[in-house]
Amino acid sequence: MALDQSFVGRSYPPTDPYEVGREKIREFAEAVRDANPAYVDPEAAKALGHSDVIAPPTFVFAITFKAAGQVIEDPQLGLDYSRVVHGDQKFAYTRPVRAGDRLTVTSTIEAIKSLAGNDILDIRGEVHDEAGEHVVTAWTKLVSRAAEGA
Template sequence: MSATVDASRVGSVFTGTPPFEVTRRDVVAFADAVGASSPVHRDIAEARAAGFADLVAPVTFAVVIAQEAEAEYIADPASGVDFSRVVHADETFTHCRPLVAGESVTTAVHVDSITSRGGLTLVTTRTEITDASGDAVASVVSTLAVRGADA
């Protein structure tokens, strides 16, 4: 794959990733991995008592969904992104509501900016996550630093 990221892809939107099914198992495993200790991540009765239909995913769980969706752009040979040269630079989350086990969500990955400096190309994507009704759930902005051939 080319070591040159194609800056003309700014403005592209990728929507080909199949819906993501949020499962109880995924929520519990992620909560364990990040040390999220709230009982709403593991105990259905606690989650329901807190007003949720099922287990609630930790706020950073949205990165799992975003990274799966971003793979569509990164794997596209036209992107010019050589993933073996990628270093994760930044991630921010904006939530409209919590993600809950049992729901299916869809994604749209927007290539918001591509800038080069000092042997690195910074690629910023924004993954919009929506529920089955089309309502916004979360937005994940991710910046990847792609090292050039000489870096």
């Protein structure tokens, strides 16, 4: 069933802060086999002008996608998550995420479309630091595939 268009523009309350830890960044960098010293060595990060180690560009997705759970699991919206695939992903950075950040995410439904029986949901996650400054915006497009025989 097509999703309710009246949800377009709806924003959800900001999440509780996520505190970015050096070791979590290291764990992520190791998992993607990325040896860039800016992710693990505070001195190397400082040499590049950063106050502490920074996170790889896609690290923040774990935080924004968890926040998008408010939308995905909103019973009023009624998205069938078992049929959802990740269509597109985009980030726009004001600055890199770094260790010590306390980040909150505000999720907004940017668009709802229906195409060939598929529901397409665009969620924007605005990520701010403790001072309220913008860090990064993440756009996530989710496609809920039409049920067979529907």
